[in-house]
Amino acid sequence: MENIHAKIKELSEKYSEYTAQNLAKLVRIKSLSTQEKEVQLELKRQMEEAGFDEVRIDGLGNVIGRIGNGKKVLAFDGHMDTVDLGNLENWTFDPLGGEIKDGFVHGRGTVDQEGGPAAFVTSGRILKELGFDKDLTIYFVGSVMEEDCDGLCWKYIVEEEKIRPHFVVSTEPTNLNIYRGHRGRMEIHVHFYGVSSHGSAPERGKNAIYMASRAALEIEKLNENLKYDEFLGRGSVTISEIISGSPSLCAVADYARIHLDRRLTWGETKESAIKEIEELVKGMNAKVEVLDYSETAYTGLKYGMEKYYPTWKMPEDHEVVQTGVKAYKELYGNEPKVDKWTFSTNGIMTCGTYGIPTIGFGPGNEVLAHAPNEKVPVSDLVIASAFYASYAYEI
Secondary structure, three states, X not given: OHHHHHHHHHHHHHOHHHHHHHHHHHHOOOOEOOOOHHHHHHHHHHHHHOOOOEEXXXXXXXXXXXXXXXXXXXXXXEEOOEOOOOOHHHOXXXXXXXXXXXXXXXXXXXXXXXXXXXXXXXXXXXXXXXXXXXXXXXXXXXXXXXXXXXXXXXXXXXXXXXXXXXXXXXXXXXXXXXXXXXXXXXXXXXXXXXXXXXXXXXXXXXXXXXHHHHHHHHHHHHHHOOOEEOOXXXXXXXXXXXXXXXXXXXXXXXXXXXXXXEEEOOOOOHHHHHHHHHHHOOOOOEEEEEOEEEEEOOOOOEXXXXXXXXXXXXXXXXHHHHHHHHHHHHHHOOOOOEEOOOOOOOHHHHOOOOOOOEEEOOOOOHHHOOOOOOEEEHHHHHHHHHHHHHHHHHO
């Protein structure tokens, strides 16, 4: 198959400008979560132009392109929604300009994460040009609402569209390394219920802010003593918001609530994380709850899930990881680094929830995700488009 990898590499370089221009077109369309309609229509157009066998938009708004019709199913995933632009004074170029300059495509979404989909459109074009005929169905998914709720799009694809791949490659940025997991996360509210009294006689009441403050100090200590995993690192918990309520500013607060951002390492679960917090607030009039997400997609469909995003990791010797190592080596002659993400991806659903073997390989450096002056090297896009096509031949 050496010959096929050489051809793939040659075509990926030949289509370098095509890939960069496609990404620039996507970047110029602002696409916040639940507002992806226009960018999805552009991605669909690009897939059709590249000669995909079938391209459609599902009920949630995901663009699903297909090549091949085999028994085994491989899916490439890249989310098309981005975060907002932030303070424009921190940008030295137009975040929606999609400018191609000095070997980079510039703008919001170039790294996180429309660069992956732009690269896999080119991969599809390459596969069609080479007459790809393996016993494989490949889905190229431009997914929605990931920035608001990771994994929701894949919950919909598996449960409503009845597409359950045998392997998934996430195209989130990996700096062209192969990633095989990341910590999970969950969002928790802790509600504290006190009793109000006149502020001139606080001893008559029970101050919910004091309850929340005591709990907060215990949570700070808990963060130092969470589980550790050699590959994924330590779990973490932090308070990102505290709010309180009172009948008046001349009264004892009878309500307080803290919001916890909990990152889960290997071996930590929703149940174990909740139990830890419940232990800390024992004896207080407090309630611990995991939040739910429910929003209306741009298609008009309302859909949601619990805000628990399970931890996942693949063994390094697993076929899905080693196929990636082999595909990269066949193309470029050297071993890629195998590592993990710091942040969270749709892998929490494909692998964390459904147990589908998943890896990540994507253009761009995750350090630039959600940051001003986001830009991706065109050379990264070229390598990613070659990698995805080679992976399809190797798996």
